[in-house]
Amino acid sequence: MATPVHQDPAVAPNQTYAAEPEQAEQPAGRSRRPIIFVILALVLLVGGYYGWQRYQFGQTHEETDDAQVEGDVYPVLPRVGGPVLEVKVQDNQPVKKGDVLVMLDPADQQQRVNAAEAALAAAEANVVAARAAVGTAQATVGSAQSTIGVSDATRAKLQKDLKRSQFLRKEDIIPQSDLDAVQANLKATSAQRATAANQVNVARQQVAAAQQQIAVAQAVVKQRQADLDNARLQLSYTTLVAPANGIVSKKNVQPGQVISPGQQLMGLVASDKTWIVANFKETQLATMKVGQPVTVEVDAYPNVEFEGRVESLSAATGARFALLPPDNASGNFVKVTQRVPVKIALTQPDPEHPLRAGMSVVATVKVK
Structure with missing residues (x-):
């Protein structure tokens, strides 16, 4: 005969009580599901709206981060050789046109x-x-x-x-x-x-x-x-003067040094005019024309936007001006999307946020 199993009265009630919280948690989980669905729906709506906005923006604008600030850089080169008698400027010193920079022994x-x-x-x-x-x-x-x-x-x-x-x-x-x-x-x-x-x-x-x-x-x-x-x-020529207004950069001449004609002594970065050169892909130039408005964001000033316009488009890609331009007629051909330099002139320079040659920027052209 089977021996009947008797439950311990001290243990059975506890098991009953332990099961009751599981039954109590089920209504709370069901109540949170609608909130999750609402949040997912809002995320999808926001993402869709943002994606639609980016799509519409992409249809009317062309953007590139392959762009930089450019400016006139005048090399200071002696026309005659001889020992340097005196150097009258220092690095990063602003000078005006006609100021004496270097004097050679006459x-x-x-x-x-x-x-x-x-x-x-x-x-x-x-x-x-x-x-x-x-x-x-x-x-x-x-x-x-x-x-x-x-x-x-x-x-x-x-x-x-x-x-x-x-x-x-x-x-x-x-x-x-x-x-x-x-x-x-x-x-x-x-x-x-x-x-x-x-x-x-x-x-x-x-x-x-x-x-x-x-x-x-x-x-x-x-x-x-x-x-x-x-x-x-x-x-x-033994007196070297500044060819334009600018800032002395990369000075590499000292008194007593013997220099030769054509040796670069320093650079003079023009401070009164800068522009942007943006290298757009050739596939971005279908509707780009001279005069179109441009918005420029400079990495150095993340919260400042500069306004400009397309001044000119280069007649050749940047690769054509390389030291060794590509020759697609020799060897195996691999198609590479080329980039064309586009010059952008700033319409409203900001004196409080000066642009320096070589700064990285993001240029956005409104083409439609």
Whole structure:
């Protein structure tokens, strides 16, 4: 026979009481389910609304974070070499156009100026000497022409004397020697005239040559003047001035340093004008045009928005300006979406939030 099992009266009531809380928790769980459904529905509605807003925004705007602030950076390069005498600026110092930045030792250039001045003075003296030679040659021409005049007068007289002497000789009034003397004097006078005529020609040639010497001397003067101007220009290059308003950056020159022409001494970042260069994908440019409004967010000022407009679009992708542009005709071809630089001009600069070249920005263009 089976032995009946008797429950312990002290244990059975406790088991009954332990089951009662489970039955009591079931209504509380059912009451929380509607709240969870409501929360999920609100999350879905908010997410859907946000997604719809982003979709609508994406249909009318193009955005990229591949953008940065750009500005004019002027390299300070010497045109002449030499030791640095003095550096008048420091890093991050604002300067104005024309302010002296660096001074080189001008001794070598000053010596070239002195030599050019001496050469110019010598050339000018040669011009004076050439003009004096022209005067002397012209005086020689005048003297030779006077000799020709005297010879012509003497010859005319002797020709008359010869006629008289020939008549007198026929009459046997004068001896033959007198007639021979008159004929000899006439021949001598004719020879003197020919000599004087040759002297006139020679003197005229000397005048022309002297005038040519004046022209040559004047050309030498111009050359020496150009050399002097160039020497003075080179001397002026020993003082390096700021090409524009800006801020000194990356200074790498010290007094006593010997520099060479073309060596970059520092950079000058223009502080009065900046712009944005945004590199949009080529698939984003279908409806992008010049003049469209742009909103710019700068990483340095997360709560500030800058307004701008599209000023221009590059005529080529950025890859075309690389040191080694891609050649898709060689090797295996892998299509890569290219980016095109777009220049964005700021319409309302904010002096309280200055933009510095190289800052990262997010540019959003309203294309519709």
